[in-house]
Structure formats: C-alpha cells, structure tokens
Amino acid sequence: MPSDIPESIQFLHDTEIGLGAWSWGDRIVWNYGKGYSDADIEDGFKISLENGVHFVDTAEIYGNGRSERLLGQFLKRTETPVIVATKFFPLPWRLSKASVTRALRASLERLGLERVDLYQIHWPSPLVPVERYVQGLASAHRLGLARAVGVSNYDKNQMQRAYTILSEYEIPLASNQVEYNLLNRSVEKNGLLVRCKELGIRLIAYSPLAMGLLTGKYSPENPPPGMRAGKYAGILKEIHPLIKLLTEIGQDWGGKSVAQIALNWCICKGALPIPGAKNVCQAEMNAGAAGWRLTPEQVKALDSTSDPFTR
Ligand SMILES: NC(=O)c1ccc[n+]([C@@H]2O[C@H](COP(=O)([O-])OP(=O)(O)OC[C@H]3O[C@@H](n4cnc5c(N)ncnc54)[C@H](OP(=O)(O)O)[C@@H]3O)[C@@H](O)[C@H]2O)c1
Numbered sequence: 321m322p323s324d325i326p327e328s329i330q331f332l333h334d335t336e337i338g339l340g341a342w343s344w345g346d347r348i349v350w351n352y353g354k355g356y357s358d359a360d361i362e363d364g365f366k367i368s369l370e371n372g373v374h375f376v377d378t379a380e381i382y383g384n385g386r387s388e389r390l391l392g393q394f395l396k397r398t399e400t401p402v403i404v405a406t407k408f409f410p411l412p413w414r415l416s417k418a419s420v421t422r423a424l425r426a427s428l429e430r431l432g433l434e435r436v437d438l439y440q441i442h443w444p445s446p447l448v449p450v451e452r453y454v455q456g457l458a459s460a461h462r463l464g465l466a467r468a469v470g471v472s473n474y475d476k477n478q479m480q481r482a483y484t485i486l487s488e489y490e491i492p493l494a495s496n497q498v499e500y501n502l503l504n505r506s507v508e509k510n511g512l513l514v515r516c517k518e519l520g521i522r523l524i525a526y527s528p529l530a531m532g533l534l535t536g537k538y539s540p541e542n543p544p545p546g547m548r549a550g551k552y553a554g555i556l557k558e559i560h561p562l563i564k565l566l567t568e569i570g571q572d573w574g575g576k577s578v579a580q581i582a583l584n585w586c587i588c589k590g591a592l593p594i595p596g597a598k599n600v601c602q603a604e605m606n607a608g609a610a611g612w613r614l615t616p617e618q619v620k621a622l623d624s625t626s627d628p629f630t631r
Contacts, residue, residue: 331468331494332438332522335403336587336610338375339368339603340526340596344390345383349547352383356598362394364603369400371607377497377524377594379407379442380427388430396432404431405438407472407497410445410453420456424465439466440497441482443473450474450481458489470495470524476512483519493521500525500591502534502562502582502622503555504631508589517590525586528593529579536563536578558629565625569618576608581622583609588619 343350344361365376378387388406395402406427408420424439439460441453457469471482474496483493496516500507500523507513507523516523529535531548533556540556543549563578570576576584579595583606586593597603614622 331492332375332403332524332592333520335375335522335592337373337583337607338377338403338405338524338592338594339365339373339606340594341376341378341387341391342382343596343598344378345386347383350596350598351546352386358390360599361390362397363600364597365391365394366398367600368597368603368607369398369402371604372610373603373607374401375403375405375592375594377405377526378431379409380423380430381407381409381442385430388427392430392432403437404433405440405470406431406436407440407442408453408456409442410448412447414445415448417452417456417459420453421460421463421465424460428465435465435467437467438470438494439468440470440472440495441474444471444475444478450478451485454482454485458486458491461491462489468492468494470497470522472497472524472526474498476510476515479512479515479519479521483521493519495522495524495592497524497526497594499527500586500589500593501528501530502585502626502630503530503559505623505626506631507591513590523591525591525593528583528586528591529595530582533559534563534566534579534582536567555629562622562625565621569614569622572618573612577605579605580609581614584612584614585619585622588614 346352378391408423460466461469479496486493498507513523532544533552538544566578566581569581583593583595595606597606
C-alpha cells in the first residue's frame with residue numbers, strides 16, 4: 321500500500337521509470353477485453369513491482385474508472401509500497417475549484433485509498449482559468465487527500481502560472497505529464513523540458529513508446545490496430561532507420577530490446593517515462609529499461625536519426 325514512502329520519492333526525483341495504466345479497462349483505444357485479461361494486467365503490475373517499478377499512473381477517465389478500480393484491487397493484494405498517481409479530467413461542467421476535491425474523493429473511493437501520492441490536472445481547460453483548478457489542487461493537498469500535486473499537458477506558460485499559484489500556498493508543483501518520445505520531441509524544442517529542470521518539476525513522459533511504435537513490432541505492412549493505425553499511418557513509413565538504430569544499439573548492449581533503448585533515451589534526457597503494459601512480458605521488458613544509461617554518443621545518434629521526422 322502507498323505508505324511510508326520517503327518525501328524525496330514522493331516527488332518523483334528518485335524515480336526513473338513508472339507504469340502507465342491507460343489500457344487497464346480502455347476499450348476505445350486499447351481494445352481492453354480482447355487479447356489481454358485482468359489477470360494479465362495484474363501479472364504485469366506484480367512483475368513491475370518485483371523489478372523495482374513502484375510508480376503507477378492512472379486517471380479517472382481511463383476505462384471510465386475501471387483502471388482506478390483495477391489498481392485498487394491490485395493494491396489490496398500487495399504489501400509492496402506503490403506510488404499512486406491519478407488525474408482530474410476537466411469535464412465541461414466542472415467549473416469550480418471544489419470540483420477538483422470532489423472528483424479526487426471519487427477516485428480515492430475507486431482506488432480504495434485515503435490519499436493518492438500525486439494528483440494531476442489531466443488537461444488545461446478552455447473554460448476554466450489555470451488558477452482555479454490549481455487552487456483545487458492546493459485544497460486537495462491541504463486536506464491530506466494528495467501528497468503531491470501536478471499538471472498534465474500544460475505548456476510553459478500554463479505550467480508557470482500553476483507553479484506560481486502553488487508557491488503562494490507553499491506547495492511545490494511536483495510534475496508536468498506530457499507526451500515525449502523519439503517521434504515527438506516538442507518539449508525539447510519549445511523549452512518545456514529545460515524549464516521543468518530549472519523549477520524542479522519532474523517531466524513525466526507519457527506515450528514514451530509512441531503507443532507501441534517504438535518497440536519495432538509495427539510496420540507499414542503490420543500497422544497497430546484500431547485508432548493508432550490512423551494516428552501513425554504517415555510516420556510508420558519513415559521510422560525504419562530509427563528502429564534499425566535502436567536495434568543496433570540494443571545489440572551493443574548485449575541484447576536489449578528496441579523498447580528498452582527508446583525508454584532509456586527518455587531517462588537520459590531527464591524525463592520519467594511511464595510506459596503502458598498489458599501483460600507480464602511487456603512490463604518486465606519495460607522495467608529493464610532502468611538502472612543503466614546509454615552513452616552520450618548513442619543519445620546523440622538517436623537524436624540525429626529522429627530529427628528528420630520528429631515533431
Ligand atoms: N496525461 C495524458 O494526457 C496521457 C496521455 C496518454 C498516455 N498517458 C499515460 O502514459 C501511459 C503510457 O502511454 P501510452 O499507454 O499511451 O503509450 P506507450 O507507453 O507509448 O505504449 C504502450 C503500448 O505499447 C505496447 N507495449 C508496451 N510495452 C511493450 C513492450 N515491451 N513490447 C511490445 N509492446 C509493448 C502495448 O500495446 P500493444 O501491445 O497493443 O501494442 C502498450 O499498451 C498511459 O498508460 C497513461 O498512464 C497520459
């Protein structure tokens with residue numbers, strides 16, 4: 321259960337890699353119910369803990385609460401401390417700061433917890449100013465419902481506003497969760513990654529495997545199923561040189577996989593990747609991406625090979 325976690329780990333600066341739980345219950349993008357079961361997911365969760373991955377990221381909207389419920393069940397069946405992060409979704413009728421604590425209480429109920437380690441605003445709202453939801457985060461923290469608070473998908477300006485408001489309450493902004501992988505390096509280009517480092521905010525990298533593309537298993541002849549096929553149709557044709565380089569670097573490392581090299585690249589950049597895993601095999605492989613570092617030359621080679629098509 322998430323207790324007795326030292327302060328430094330709470331704020332994630334000692335955490336190299338986590339586990340993403342979007343596919344745990346989601347049918348729309350991930351085809352939950354087809355090809356992987358709750359038992360597969362739990363085995364993946366357990367092997368992650370055994371391999372030192374203690375940070376799990378979920379959200380109230382993943383599988384309409386199913387992901388939080390599953391995680392709650394798994395937490396009851398383990399003694400290993402887990403750092404639990406979930407997220408508030410800015411639904412259009414959630415206009416008050418009180419909606420943040422209300423939604424968090426519902427998440428806690430599904431998770432079977434009295435508090436979470438990290439509570440994040442999932443997306444900035446077009447209807448609600450940054451300050452209002454962040455005040456809701458501050459209330460959640462002061463009520464003891466969240467040990468730390470963060471944001472997600474906030475640009476540099478929105479993140480700065482969140483940071484400033486929280487500073488007035490003497491609460492650190494722990495994290496900003498954004499898409500970051502070898503096919504999308506916009507956080508390097510727009511200065512967000514550097515600003516996070518300057519302010520001591522952990523950049524959590526979501527979709528660090530580009531939703532499975534950076535495992536090397538998909539190609540134009542064998543595209544990913546469902547919605548992912550459309551999203552990545554164009555880029556699938558271009559990434560062969562990158563997959564080749566990831567494979568070669570993996571061989572230089574004595575047989576590390578394409579996914580492990582892609583995740584380690586994220587770690588080398590100073591981000592915290594949270595790859596999703598549907599089963600024991602994926603979770604074990606992803607856990608093996610931590611605890612070592614690519615050489616600076618390998619990172620540079622991956623940068624220049626991805627440059628022509630990365631966002
Ligand atoms: N804050 C946000 O707005 C936001 C948005 C997106 C994601 N997230 C978070 O980030 C987490 C990770 O992102 P993601 O799930 O979008 O994408 P991802 O981590 O880049 O890819 C996950 C998918 O890749 C495949 N995979 C994973 N490990 C593998 C391995 N070792 N070998 C082969 N295939 C493997 C699996 O799908 P298949 O087997 O079906 O290929 C898996 O579901 C999510 O779970 C969620 O917690 C947050």
